[in-house]
Amino acid sequence: MDNNKDLMKLIQNKFSRLSKGQKLIAEYILKNYDKAAFMTAAKLGISVGVSESTVVRFANELGFSGYPKLQKALQELIKNKLTTVQRLELSNDYISEENALKGVLKADIENIRATLEKINHKTFEEVVNKIFTSKRIYIIGLRSSTALAEFLGFYLNLILENVKVVGHGMSDIFEQMISVGEDDLVIGIGFPRYATKTIDALEFAQSRNSQVVAITDSLLSPLATKADFTLIAQSNMASFVDSLVAPLSVINALIIAVGMREKDKITTTFNALEEIWKDYNVYSYNLNNIEDR
Template identity: 75%
Template sequence: MQENKQDLMKLIQLKFPRLSKGQKLIAEYILKHYDKAAFMTAAKLGTTVGVSESTVVRFANELGYSGYPKLQKALQELIKNKLTSVQRIEISNDYFIEENPLKSVLKADMENLRATLEKINTDTFDAAVNEILNAKRIYIVGFRSSQALVEFLGFYLNLILDNVRIVSTGISDVFEKLLRVGKDDLVIGIGFPRYSARTIEAMKFSKSRGAKVITITDSLLSPLATYSDYTLIAQSNMVSFVDSLVAPLSLINALVVAVGLKEKDKTQETFKTLEEIWEEHNVYNYKNKFNNE
């Protein structure tokens, strides 16, 4: 089965002379508009180029794929780190013409969660939890849209542990923040397409200093995974200029819960103290607004 996405365009060109008339129409469209084709169903692609859905399926088979979904996945892998925001907007505009945005986005997020559950390696997850618990210092690194995930993970780990440092703002001084990272430390890098170059450099730097590295990313082919000791996979596909962070956030929730369960007594004591502080300083609205007393 053809799986090397880097050779996909060359493969189509190589196969082109032997394709049927209808298959050539598909090939020509993909070569010119692979960014749009990657998010079309077989039926939609067939309608767009004027052939049947079965012709599209046979085209995928002719390229060596077991079915159209495999070809579509290869196309998506090819483009996901190359599309600009403008190109993403153009694709989502075409896609949502026939789709209800609310339903299609929710369905896409549910599919991301399902795929993440299938792909996640539980042994790697458990090992990552142990590294978090055993690290001298923990640095959580991520920029752009991943910054929200970094802040979320950092916020909750800080409630359980006292050695967590967030590196998500001030891109110019990332190396200053990682200056003292060493072999007893852990660096958690978070990044999804389009991958932040600064996050990748931070992973490379941390690895060179002997630190353990955990990455939360979308694929073992992610550039972050190159410098990782433990790679946790969360799918983030979305036909939009907006990044889908639902599955990555769910994975992070699982990490926090797992760490909390390992430190059960400490976590309970911490939250008992916090509840007293929150109530004393009116951090939350503890009074029932319907209570007239």
């Protein structure tokens, strides 16, 4: 579907032509679309009282090639609308205290697998090239994405000398980006629920003719609409906690790709840092190292 916002309307328009079993599915989705979005076809069928094949035919009747496409459309529809309380209720339905470890790890494995399939390798290489050709690099990620932005900024700063992490709270975001211009690169990181200030910052960068990279979960993301390059990392999780495993993997890959082009420089840098870390006891060293010193 071109517009996921029309999904509910589509179901309503198709309702009169559906079979009895399909109408039960339609009624359930219209009332509980937030829960249905994270159900397998089999589980949705059990909840409604119809067969799994009826659920698949229902998806086909709506114009989807299969149930996974319908499920994805539902997830796109709700991901930015669920409140934290609603997400907490969902996590209680799908992840129990007994299976939290297994459930979350399996979900993260699926997120990485889906990211590997979805991410555009050509775009990834173009972003790496842009990092090297840009005069300055600004990185912004707010709310739960702050950790990702700080991680990316920490390592890029060890390799390059023109990286600035735009932080929320030190001063206004636009003041920190006051010098951004057409020779610069702005990397915005954001996942549902998308931070408004991050979107505003990317729009501001566009107005200054800067190149913009979005690291986000979908081409339909509001960050992607403000970007010249978009790196997709899936973050689906039926929980009140954002799944940032796949986004962090993409960021790791970006750091390593940049580092591989600057092998000699980072070797020199880390040799110098090792001496500093030892001299000032930055890290705890093993007994052999302590005895040697």
